[in-house]
Amino acid sequence: MERILQYEITNEYDGISINDFLLQHGYSRKLITTLKKTEFSIIVNGKWTYTKERLHQGELLRVSIIEEHNSQNIIPISMPLDIFYEDEDILVVNKPSNTPIHPSQNNYENTLANGIMYHFKEQGLSCLFRCINRLDRDTTGLTIIAKNMLSSCILSNMMKKREIHREYLAVVNGLIPAYGTITAPIARTFGSTIERCINFERGEPAITHFRRLSYKNGYALVSIKLETGRTHQIRVHMKHIGHPLPGDFIYNPDDTTIGRQALHSHKLSFKHPITKESLNFFAPLPSDMKTIAFQL
CATH class of the missing domain: 3.30.2350.10 (Pseudouridine synthase)
Structure with missing residues (x-):
């Protein structure tokens, strides 16, 4: 999978190094190191550039995040997915009960990760499985999957700062x-x-x-x-x-x-890691909980 991001440099960032610009935009040091090792991943005005170089107002910075491997230990398994939202950066899924997030000993196939990796495979995407807010096996509801390294960096940091409201x-x-x-x-x-x-x-x-x-x-x-x-x-x-x-x-x-x-x-509210758009998702109460709560 390749995710391309473009930034038009404003006066605010005139004179800043590419490295510091990327850090301020949510790139982790590990991701920046990966970009340094990848040919043509950082381009300014059409020229492959080192991260130590400084940016200037009016320049166009192009960053290519390339991922060529899947989560090798997760078997893609076809299963129904209740997808609430998906774009090239994130996936929001309503997880059913009796479904662990990750494979574990004696349970390699009946997990959300298996279904997500099959979903990615069907789209021809090479992605690692990156779940941001993990739920217990029998807890139902909304969970976020990051589809690339940058969205994962930003969302994980947002979780630490309590900027993803649950x-x-x-x-x-x-x-x-x-x-x-x-x-x-x-x-x-x-x-x-x-x-x-x-x-x-x-x-x-x-x-x-x-x-x-x-x-x-x-x-x-x-x-x-x-x-x-x-x-x-x-x-x-x-x-x-x-x-x-x-x-x-x-x-x-x-x-x-x-x-x-x-x-x-039941509810997730957060800003999109890339576009910064405010996102709000609501998953209705499952039928088994309705039966108890309202004695239907």
């Missing part, structure tokens, strides 16, 4: 307060590679904001926004305040009302 919907046990904030550090449970717990001595900071949307027959539908992104954060925090998710086989194994944890990535 809203989840969860069904929880009991009448949860109308709204609140949970501040409780999360650590790996001793002796487990998967389970997490609240641990005020060695846990990493974790903050969750919630708002009750409805309550019926012992279950509440809750809107959740995260300030941090710890593993199993919502599931652990909801259990911590006495309102675990039904169907959560790790943190609420006795409630089998639903066959998975009742958690859905």
Whole structure:
């Protein structure tokens, strides 16, 4: 896959080196090193140029990002994909339940990565699989895939700066307060590679904001926004305040009302990594969660 970007140099960047210009536009040092090693990847006014050279107002900088390899350990598998948005930089997908993001031991084929790599193959694209906001296997909803090295750099940095705004919907046990904030550090449970717990001595900071949307027959539908992104954060925090998710086989194994944890990535809002256009996506509540939340 080749992604070509062009920049007309304005007065603001007159005299700046190409290296510093690229850094200011979201290119990582690793990506710049890759560009240095690729012939004709950086061209100014039609001439192949070194990154140490300085730019001048009115010049045209052309950058070619070339990717010739796929994720070799991910087998392309045809599967239905609920694609909400796609262009040459990103892909936004509504992930179903019982679908891990990445292949793992004993599960090499039933993952979102397998389906995405097949989708790329059908388009004749050479891309690595780069998922920006990862979801648990049984958490449904919106996730972002970067289609090239630059969009991956920028989106990953946006995640660190909390510039990708995520809203989840969860069904929880009991009448949860109308709204609140949970501040409780999360650590790996001793002796487990998967389970997490609240641990005020060695846990990493974790903050969750919630708002009750409805309550019926012992279950509440809750809107959740995260300030941090710890593993199993919502599931652990909801259990911590006495309102675990039904169907959560790790943190609420006795409630089998639903066959998975009742958690859905409902909303994503962020600026496009290249065009800077504001993007907003909404994935409706899945039918299995509707059945519990509204007792349909």
